[in-house]
Amino acid sequence: MSSSIASSSSSSSSSSKKEKKISLKTSDGEVFEVEEPVAMQLEIVRSFFADNEDVTEQTVMPLPNVSTAAMHGILEYCRAHEEFRRRMPEAAPEEEVRAFEAGYVDRKSNEELKEMILAANYLNISKLLDFLTGVAAKRIENKSVEYVRAFFGVENDFTPEEEANLRREYEWAFEGVDED
Amino acid sequence: MAVTPKNPKIPVTSIDDDEGDRLSSLPEPIIHYIFSFLETIDVTRASAVSRKWRNLWVSMPYLKFDIHTIWSKPLERWSIHTVIDKFKDFVNWVLMCQNGSIDIEKFRLRCLNFSDDDHTLQRWLSVVARRNVRQLDLELISHTPIQLPQCLVTCQSLVSLKLNFEDKHCVVKLPMYPGFSSLKSLDLKMIEFSDSNLLGNFISSCPVIENVNVEFCIFGDSKSLEISSTSLKNLIVDSSDMRDPNCDGLANCEVKIACPSLVAFKFLTSSTWKFSFQDLNSLKDASVDIYFHPEHGTAEEYHCAMIKILEGLHNVQLLTLSSGFLRFLDLAVAKPEGFSTSFYNLKSLSVRVLVHWYNQVEPLINLLNLSPNLEALTILIDWVEWSECWEIPEEVTCSANHLKSVHLLDFGGSENELELVRFLLKKGQVLEKLSITWLRGTEYRRKIIREIKRFPTSSSHVAFSFFVSRKNTPHLLFRL
Structure with a gap:
């Protein structure tokens, strides 16, 4: 279910010099190789690498509270935002961000949404957490x-x-x- | 509009099997957080969910009442008077029953200001002021002037105040005495000021104010709007789109800004062009969108006004300009002594350009020459039906010594646009990135891309990116 944005951002990396990747291991044992700027949006990852001097590029950071399914959702969001940032550092195209976000949650069931809220909370991605809790509120409104x-x-x-x-x-x- | 789940996996009626430790049952702080987004009626209704939730609403520090959405399709059920009465009743009941010792983080009210002799609104405001409200957000429809009650003015907890009159301008009587000692953000929309000095004095009297946003307001027949504040960091004055055709917002009054801490400044207007800027030494990000109306002044006057504005903004790092600017900047080319300001700090420039005339493009090049440290250039291409075909003469110079990134938006691939791209590729010695967002419906994109790729580049490596038209989910088409 990878979006065009996620796939294009990974293909674009091949044209530049080799990008640094960070390995993240989910609760069910799957290891995700994530581009550094994307992984650094996860506050828990950022502080792990900032606070531990003995970690190397080979270090695989375990994330026992995040399932593989939730991780796919989280990365789709973070990659899209990294792509926005890269494309237009001078002015974020707000309407595009909103259009992406609307399409992004439309496909998620309530159960998937809650799982992502828990993951975003654990990974400490405040922007995503704000967005997802707002969506949850919309779903129970009235x-x-x-x-x-x-x-x-x-x-x-x-x-x-x-x-x-x-x-x-x-x-x-x-x-x-x-x-x- | 509520987002409805397309594919709900949880059974809506039964939740009792195998749910000893549901993976996704949310912890209480998150549930509270979700409820902070909701209308108070939803929080009240949730008291019937379970015993634990029964009194959740009593201590909820976010109160939101919206007469338009509190019940679905109310007017199919009740008369308008009944709806208003029920709404008042509900707000009164919540304010009465809530735990008064809990401070109100946010009070949002969207309703009608009832009749002249109805003091309901004043009463509610005095209750929330007493409960140390921090953010107040009022969206009202009122046919009579509104006065902010004194308890609100003296309320020391108030950090953010929003006043919006949705459909109809309303006179707001701002206090003449000092107050709002903690106010940091002020948002005013669709307000009529009998005298613009009132607003200026009011802003100056707020000791810690940082953000001011004034949208679609009327300033009557005032001669000037003067905003001076030592604490103000962000200022937006938008009178570009006056919904009432009979009023013209700033109505040609002179705008004077003197704010030494101002960092970001955005001005959109079609009704004045008299500006005077002082002490904008902290300013980093400026956006000015002015429509020069032919009836308001001569080209010569506009030219002087524009130079004055640009001189006032010479320190900025980010600058966004409307095409109205470039129309008059070309006069500066004819009289170079008239404009000598350089933008040494400017890193990012965003301009709207009518590409159908060279006399819109020439001032752009001129502006680039005045910005020796520019790194990013964004060009929004404006369109008219007819276009003359021009070429940039060979002898034209362009100092783009630091220009790394160029983005063209609404690119249609016309000869003029291609000429501009050719020029920028030729002059951009350190250019790293050329991005193009297509105009909707542009044909022969592959052919245009081939043509662009054939242009000689001065920089050793330029990465080209092409993006589909705006207002869509972004989608990268090709990377060359």
């Missing part, structure tokens, strides 16, 4: 209680009476929600 429960995977621990009372008390809050 939705029914049942939808929100399912979205977060929260168990309903109210007794039926309690819930009925609560809904009666806050009746107006339950008027006019969107279809799930």
Whole structure:
């Protein structure tokens, strides 16, 4: 599912001198070779390499909290942003960034989205975390209680009476929600 | 518009099987963070999700009320009066029941300013001021002037204030006495000032103000707008697109800017060209988009105005100019003594150019010659139907000693554009990168690319990149 952006940025690297790569190992053991400027968008990686003097180019950094699937999503985003930065250092093409981001999350299910939020949180990529949590908010906006429960995977621990009372008390809050 | 999941993998109704340790159940701080983006009604509704969430909304420091989206299709259900009453009721109830000891991080309100004798808005503002609100974002429709209540002016926690009157300009009475002691950001949109001195005085009186954004505001028949502040870092004044055709924003008043800490400055206007800049020694990034209206002045006057503006901006590192500028810069070529300012610090220049006349391109070359340290040049190509075909004479010089990157946007591959590319490739001795973003619908792209590749280059290595038209998901077509 690699996008045109991700693939073009890797092909472009062949034309310049050999780019430095950083190896990142996900929870399920897959090793990703990531171009340095892309990997450095992951704050946890940046500080790992900044703080440890004994790491070399051969060091494989383990990321036990990130699955391979989430890593693909994270890298797609970071590579696209690196490509934007490289193309137009003087002025970020905002509408293009927005168009990319919209297309990028459109393809993600709720479950994939949450997995990426956890990964972005762990890897400490604040820009991506802000963006993804904003998307999550959009998805539950004006939705029914049942939808929100399912979205977060929260168990309903109210007794039926309690819930009925609560809904009666806050009746107006339950008027006019969107279809799930 | 809500983003709907295309391919939801979680079953919406049942979540109880094998979910002992769901990989993706989100930790509480993240859930709170997600809720901070939501309207207060959504947070309130979430109290029925589970016991743990029951009182989440009571301590939520982000309050957002929007009468337009609080219920879906409200006017199919209720009359407008009922909707307004229900909305007021809801806001009142939340402010009453929330834990008053929790400071409000952000209060966003989008509603109508009710009738003349209705003090609801003032009351809400006094409640949030008492709860140490930090960011206040008001989007209102009002037919009567609005006065900021004193409790807000003296509110020491307020860091950011946004006032936007969506459809109709509204008179806002700014306070005459000092206040807003912590205010850093001020956003004003669609506001009518009876006297532009009010705004100038107001900005000067905010001791720590850093960002000011004034969009589509009317300054009445004032003669000048004077903004002077020692703390101001970012300033945007945009009166380019006045939605009301009967008003012209700055209305030809003189704009005086004296801000020694100003770093970024953006000015868009079609209604004035009288500027005076003082003490802009920290300025790094300037963007000026001025439309010179033929009725407002003579070419000679515009030429002088433009020179004055450029002289005021001579320290900048990033400069963005509209094509209106280049139209009058060519007069400087005829009278070289009239313009001698150099842009020694300028690293990045972005200009909009009408390529159909050489007298738009000549001033661009002139500008390059005045910018000896320029590294990046972005040219937005403007189009008109008809075009004369020109060539840049052989004897024209261009000092592009540091120019590394050239980007042409909306490139259609006409003879004139190719001539400009040929010239830049010939003069750019250290050019590393030439990027072209195609104009939508440009044909024969391969042929154009072949032609560009055949141009002689002075630099030993130029990387060419071609990008598809803007307003699309970016997509790299070729790399040569």
